[in-house]
Amino acid sequence: MTQEASQEAAVLLDVSDGYAVIRLNRPRAYNAMNLELADGLLQSLIACDEDPGVRAVLVTGNGAAFCAGGDIRAMQAHVDGDGHAGLFLKTLTVSLHGAIATMARMQKPVVAAVNGAAAGAGFSLAAASDVVLAADCAKFTVAYSAIGLSPDGSLSHYLPRLVGPKLAFELTCSNRTLSAEEARELGIVSKVYPAAEFQASARVFVQMLSRGPTQALARAKKLYAASFETTLETRMEQERQYLVECSHTADVEEGIKAFPAKRPATYQGR
Numbered sequence: 001m002t003q004e005a006s007q008e009a010a011v012l013l014d015v016s017d018g019y020a021v022i023r024l025n026r027p028r029a030y031n032a033m034n035l036e037l038a039d040g041l042l043q044s045l046i047a048c049d050e051d052p053g054v055r056a057v058l059v060t061g062n063g064a065a066f067c068a069g070g071d072i073r074a075m076q077a078h079v080d081g082d083g084h085a086g087l088f089l090k091t092l093t094v095s096l097h098g099a100i101a102t103m104a105r106m107q108k109p110v111v112a113a114v115n116g117a118a119a120g121a122g123f124s125l126a127a128a129s130d131v132v133l134a135a136d137c138a139k140f141t142v143a144y145s146a147i148g149l150s151p152d153g154s155l156s157h158y159l160p161r162l163v164g165p166k167l168a169f170e171l172t173c174s175n176r177t178l179s180a181e182e183a184r185e186l187g188i189v190s191k192v193y194p195a196a197e198f199q200a201s202a203r204v205f206v207q208m209l210s211r212g213p214t215q216a217l218a219r220a221k222k223l224y225a226a227s228f229e230t231t232l233e234t235r236m237e238q239e240r241q242y243l244v245e246c247s248h249t250a251d252v253e254e255g256i257k258a259f260p261a262k263r264p265a266t267y268q269g270r
Contacts, residue, residue, distance in 0.1 A: 011024060015048075022058065024067055038099065049102055067122025067125060068122060074088055109221065112125060113198070114140070114180070124155040126140070127155055131209075135192070144175075162187050167186075211267060223242065
């Protein structure tokens, strides 16, 4: 099945072969986050969450950037008209934060394929993903304080968990740019690929996830998401419960049969 929005839409959704590709589609604006893009991202993620045929999601950008952050021109228009950008930012973050929450609670893995600059909300979107892949030309910068703003898009939740609170604060103060390799060394990025083969490599990666034991991956995602919030004993009891739940799935039956036969398991995600 293929679902594709108009090429003029701010976000494009394509579903095929068990996984979805969500493309931020404002390339001339470096995929800056305006109301249309934020809402399109939210609606696309909800569609993926609700579609049983989608077992993994890839989020990337069209053009030279992943996402350059909030749309500065839209903010300026509100400053000129209202004296401040509060209305724009309050409305924008409803959709953006809804999208981030949908990603976090979705049982399917969400992969950010950072093809270029990830600044501000773009950095937030990448950091909130389950796995981050980057082209070797990708750049990461917090960017918010460069225009006098504090972070949004869950960056204050995820970035300290990835790099520690002190480094997260320094990156916010300095707005220094991290290369893809620097981001990998800090644990923000999992894999870096040459730009020429990046989109193909990202698709191979997300396709691999879509063919995995989806029910087991969903429970692993929940366990890791709550790993800072519970005691050791509570975490192990949750592990025990999820392990037993997985044992009743068809995928575990298939995995157990495939192992002694020395063949790859064919998982159906159920």
